[in-house]
Structures are given as structure tokens and as C-alpha cells.
Amino acid sequence: MFTEAEIVQRTNKVLVEYFEIEQERLVPTAHIFQDFGLDSLDTVDLIVALQKEFDVTIRDDERIRQLGTLQSIYSFIAAVQQEMNTPTAP
Amino acid sequence: MEFRRVVITGMGAISPLGNEVGSMVDAVAAGQCATRIIEEWQKYPMLRSKVAAPVLGVDEKIIPRQDRRSMSKMSIYSALAAKQAIAAAGLSDAQVQSERTGCVISSTIGSTNTLASSIEKLLPDYDISKVTTMEFFQCISHTAALNVANHLTIRGMVYSPSAACASSMQSIGMGYDLIRWGEQDRVLCGGAEELHPMVTGSFDVLYAASKGFNDRPQQTPRPFDRDRDGLVCGEGAGILLLEELEHAQKRNAPIFGEVIGYHTCSTGDQISQSNSAAMIQCMTTALNKAGVKASEVDYVNAHATATPQGDCAEAEAIRTIFGSRTPVSSFKGHLGHTLGAAGALESIVCVEMARRNRLFPTHNLKNLDPDCAGIDHVVETREARTRTLLKNGFAFGGINATLLYRFNDRT
Numbered sequence: 001m002f003t004e005a006e007i008v009q010r011t012n013k014v015l016v017e018y019f020e021i022e023q024e025r026l027v028p029t030a031h032i033f034q035d036f037g038l039d040s041l042d043t044v045d046l047i048v049a050l051q052k053e054f055d056v057t058i059r060d061d062e063r064i065r066q067l068g069t070l071q072s073i074y075s076f077i078a079a080v081q082q083e084m085n086t087p088t089a090p
Numbered sequence: 091m092e093f094r095r096v097v098i099t100g101m102g103a104i105s106p107l108g109n110e111v112g113s114m115v116d117a118v119a120a121g122q123c124a125t126r127i128i129e130e131w132q133k134y135p136m137l138r139s140k141v142a143a144p145v146l147g148v149d150e151k152i153i154p155r156q157d158r159r160s161m162s163k164m165s166i167y168s169a170l171a172a173k174q175a176i177a178a179a180g181l182s183d184a185q186v187q188s189e190r191t192g193c194v195i196s197s198t199i200g201s202t203n204t205l206a207s208s209i210e211k212l213l214p215d216y217d218i219s220k221v222t223t224m225e226f227f228q229c230i231s232h233t234a235a236l237n238v239a240n241h242l243t244i245r246g247m248v249y250s251p252s253a254a255c256a257s258s259m260q261s262i263g264m265g266y267d268l269i270r271w272g273e274q275d276r277v278l279c280g281g282a283e284e285l286h287p288m289v290t291g292s293f294d295v296l297y298a299a300s301k302g303f304n305d306r307p308q309q310t311p312r313p314f315d316r317d318r319d320g321l322v323c324g325e326g327a328g329i330l331l332l333e334e335l336e337h338a339q340k341r342n343a344p345i346f347g348e349v350i351g352y353h354t355c356s357t358g359d360q361i362s363q364s365n366s367a368a369m370i371q372c373m374t375t376a377l378n379k380a381g382v383k384a385s386e387v388d389y390v391n392a393h394a395t396a397t398p399q400g401d402c403a404e405a406e407a408i409r410t411i412f413g414s415r416t417p418v419s420s421f422k423g424h425l426g427h428t429l430g431a432a433g434a435l436e437s438i439v440c441v442e443m444a445r446r447n448r449l450f451p452t453h454n455l456k457n458l459d460p461d462c463a464g465i466d467h468v469v470e471t472r473e474a475r476t477r478t479l480l481k482n483g484f485a486f487g488g489i490n491a492t493l494l495y496r497f498n499d500r501t
Contacts, residue, residue: 051219051220
């Protein structure tokens, strides 16, 4: 399980390394399309990068359509992580 | 049917000897050799050839990320070379973006670096989801053409006639045909390549890569030389802007030369061996199509990569057509074998060499192989006025290609 701070740090690292976004622009309210200029192809590759970074499988998760602000990505990763670690009923 | 005339109005180069046309040609004129030891290849113990001719000093971030994301090195080189060619030609954005402007750029394969890294990611678990969309765009075989077209907003015809080491010969030939047939008014033509040990390895496994000069890289490759032991892979991109003559004249474009002939043909029954008869057929047909006699050719730029068999076959073919009266040299000793870029980069050196009234020698040709004798090898720089120039390019798969260029009086 990654802490909230680790999720923020690792997500931001993906945006810097893959999409060349300057670190100082990575604030929770920033929008990946409107503020960073990412497009739909970038979104596909963002998902690939997040899967690798957090060792999760999210590419068929309907919630990825709602991703916009950095905060929405942080929250989404935290939720996915939580679900993965919640034991299912026998 | 009257065909339209096709001239060269711009050129661009990213090469192992410089990242613009002028510096590349100056380096060739100065007799420099781009071959060096590639330290990273030491980790491949079974790769016998540890030398190559790399491109150095390219700042890829000149290209915005949104365009660069789908580019591997070969597309970056192509885009930068294409922009040089457009600048040299003085084309406006509107002319570049016209549907009458095409783009024909090829390489031997898509990005080998991205192919290798993608397969490394994919293979342990056979997990395709680890590969990004942009990696696919870098791997596809027309990656250089599509990326240049996307970067420059090309709206005309886009092709990528991949044919191994004759790729950019065919690109120039196709651009020439598209313009003279009236399909396009301008075409950015050329080819690109990027180094990877897998590429050198593909020649090494066929005993065609130089392996005896890993401690003396500047002494290889050695086209036509008795001690040659194979080719040295290089990388880069060469782009020529071809334009219909009247369009070029109307806008007072610089005219660097004219393409007057082209032919390509298959050997038919060989995938790796060079074949003199097919080379003769290719050169002869190109001459016939252009209405040029062999005696009118002032210089032959050989494909000659420094493989033992290929150089002999080409020397025999040139000897059969031209005897010993026409000067011949190869630029592989300077630039290495830039594979998909070779036909274009070497054509650009040819054009500038003719403009400088010089003939550049075959670098590293010190002791002529008797089996390559009987032709007029240029072994030191000559002063000469070149009016008609024949350029060869040959490739795996039995692909042969010849281009004919003319300078000065007809342009």
C-alpha cells in the first residue's frame, strides 16, 4: 500500500518523466487536458504508466473516463489500491 | 506523354559527420571517418562488430513533445533534416501544407530501439498492456514518413517504400516519379536509420559486418580495399526537397541539381548476394530511360559498403558499363553505411561535391583489391566539373536502384 504522499509523488513523477510537465505546475487542481495539454492518446499512455508505477490494472476501469485534475488521479489510485486490498467475502 | 522536369531545391542532413549539409560535406571533403567504438555494445559478447558511425549532438527537444512523443531517433533526425531542406528551399508554410506537397521517407525497419525495448517489456509475462501507444507509432515501418508529415502538416501523398539499404534511393526515385508524372509538385524525399546492436548483428550473422577493426575504428570500412572485412552501420537522415522545375523557377528557388533518371529492379533469385548482371541491368535501364549514354556520365557514386562480395560485384558491373574511363568512389568509408538513409545522405554529398567542382575519394582505400580493379577509382580529391552523375544503391532482397543527377547547364 502506498501512502497518500507516495501516490502524489509517484503520480507526479510519471507526469514529469513521460509528459515533461514541469514539477512546479503539478498542483492538485491542475487539469491534465486544459492545463497540461494532454490528449486522448496521452491518456492511454498515462494509464499504461500508472499501471506500471503502482502495479495495478486499471485500463478497463470505467472511472478512468472521469480523470481530469491531478487530485482526481490521486484519489482514483488510492481507491483502486484500497479495493485491491479489501478482502472479499468468502 | 511529356514528363515534367524535377529539380532539387532543398537538402537537409543529420549524419555521423555533422548535423547539417555544410558541416557533413566539409567533413567528407576533409577526409574524416565517422567510425568509432561503441562502448555500450561490449555487453553483447557474441556481437563481433563493436564499431559504428553514430550521430552526435542532436537536441531532440527542439521538437515539441506533442510531435516528438511518437518519434524515435530516426523520426527526430528526419524531421530536423526535413526542416533544413524546407528552409534551404525557402518554402512557405502554405506551400509545405499544400496538397501538392508530398513526403516519401523510408527506413529499413521501424525503430529498432523501440522494438527491442517494447519486446523486453512484453515478453516476461506476455503482457501487451505494458506497451504504450507511442511505442507502436515508433515501431511501424513508415514511422519516419508519418512523423515528418505530422510534424510539418503535410497534406499530400505520403509513402515509405522500405527496401533495406536501397530505401532512400527508392524514396528519391518515387518522389521523382510523382512529380514528373504530375501527381505532386514538391516531395520531401529521403530516408533514415538509427543504430542498434540488432541491426549490426543482422549483418554480423551474415559475415557482412566489419569485425577486425574494433581496436582501430578509423580504418574501417574500407570499400574496394584488399583488407576490407565488411560494412560499418551508421545512422542519420537525409532529405531532399524535389520540385517541379517550372514551380521552382517561378518562385526563384535555389536549384542544386536535377534528377534526370531512376530505375529499380530485382535480382530475382538472390536475397543476400550481390549480382553484377542485375546491377548492370539497373544502371543500363536508368541510363536508357534518361536518354543518357554511359560515356556522358562524369562520375559514379558507388554503393560499395566494403563487403568482400558486394564491392567486387559492383566493380564488375561498373567496369562492364563504363570501363576505366569514369571516376568512381564510395562515401561509406566516411559516413559508414547509414542503411535506409544512405542513398539520400550520399546523394546530398554528391550534389554538394559537384557544386564544389570536386570528386571526393573512397576513404580507407589504400590497397586496391585486384578483383575490384579495372575502373577509375578516385583515391585522392580531384578537381573536376561534373555534369552527369550516377548514384547506385543496392539492398538485401536483391533490390537494385540507380539515380541519375545532372548539374549546371540544364538547370
